Amino acid sequence: MMSAISRTDDEPHEASEIIPNVYQLTIRSTNVVLIVDEELTLIDTGLQGSSAGIVDFIRQLGRSPEEISLIVLTHNHVDHVGGLAELKHSTPARTTIHANDIGERGNRPAARAEDIDIRLEGGEVLKPMGGLRVIHTPGHTPGSICLFSPRTRLLIAGDAARNGRKALHLPARMAGSDMRQAAESIEKMAELDFSILCLGHGLPLTEDVQVKMQGLIERIKD
Numbered sequence: 001m002m003s004a005i006s007r008t009d010d011e012p013h014e015a016s017e018i019i020p021n022v023y024q025l026t027i028r029s030t031n032v033v034l035i036v037d038e039e040l041t042l043i044d045t046g047l048q049g050s051s052a053g054i055v056d057f058i059r060q061l062g063r064s065p066e067e068i069s070l071i072v073l074t075h076n077h078v079d080h081v082g083g084l085a086e087l088k089h090s091t092p093a094r095t096t097i098h099a100n101d102i103g104e105r106g107n108r109p110a111a112r113a114e115d116i117d118i119r120l121e122g123g124e125v126l127k128p129m130g131g132l133r134v135i136h137t138p139g140h141t142p143g144s145i146c147l148f149s150p151r152t153r154l155l156i157a158g159d160a161a162r163n164g165r166k167a168l169h170l171p172a173r174m175a176g177s178d179m180r181q182a183a184e185s186i187e188k189m190a191e192l193d194f195s196i197l198c199l200g201h202g203l204p205l206t207e208d209v210q211v212k213m214q215g216l217i218e219r220i221k222d
């Protein structure tokens with residue numbers, strides 16, 4: 001179910017509860033994911049200017065931005081990290097990103113080393129959702145990561161894949177992208193047992209997700 005939940009700039013923000021206590025919020029065409037446990041976890045921060053919409057949404061849930069303990073950045077592109085500086089004023093959250101994306105200059109301005117508290121390598125298990133696995137899926141950027149919740153079979157993939165109208169696609173090629181690595185990362189993702197896929201842009205995929213992943217792999221091999 002999608003519903004317009006607030007208007008703090010020209011566009012309504014779309015929010016959907018993907019699974020209980022996990023929300024996808026779309027602000028200016030970029031998604032952020034909010035995980036509501038005892039503490040709050042935010043995956044990505046949107047473009048610069050997105051923090052007001054994120055904070056509004058958290059307040060509508062009856063929670064406070066001060067309860068965000070962790071901000072995980074899927075990769076260092078401005079549409080995913082642009083809201084970080086603003087959010088840091090209203091939350092005590094620690095911020096984490098893959099080490100390979102720190103200082104990545106492909107798409108400025110983006111997160112800098114001094115913005116990051118924890119450098120990821122891939123393979124970590126983060127506290128939210130009873131264990132959220134960090135999967136290193138380079139290609140779109142050298143430090144792109146996916147977050148996998150085995151308990152709920154949810155995969156949060158940032159821009160490691162792209163959601164088309166009918167099919168999944170390789171990620172967008174940007175400055176610094178390595179499309180061979182991106183294809184290998186798609187194969188790595190396909191080995192995970194997920195049934196819901198959240199991407200950095202577009203609606204969450206909840207149907208035929210594995211079929212769509214296999215379709216993409218077959219097209220990559222052709």
Ligand SMILES: [Zn+2]
Nearest residue numbers: 075077140159
């Ligand atoms: Zn990106």
Ligand SMILES: [Zn+2]
Nearest residue numbers: 077079159200
């Ligand atoms: Zn993006």
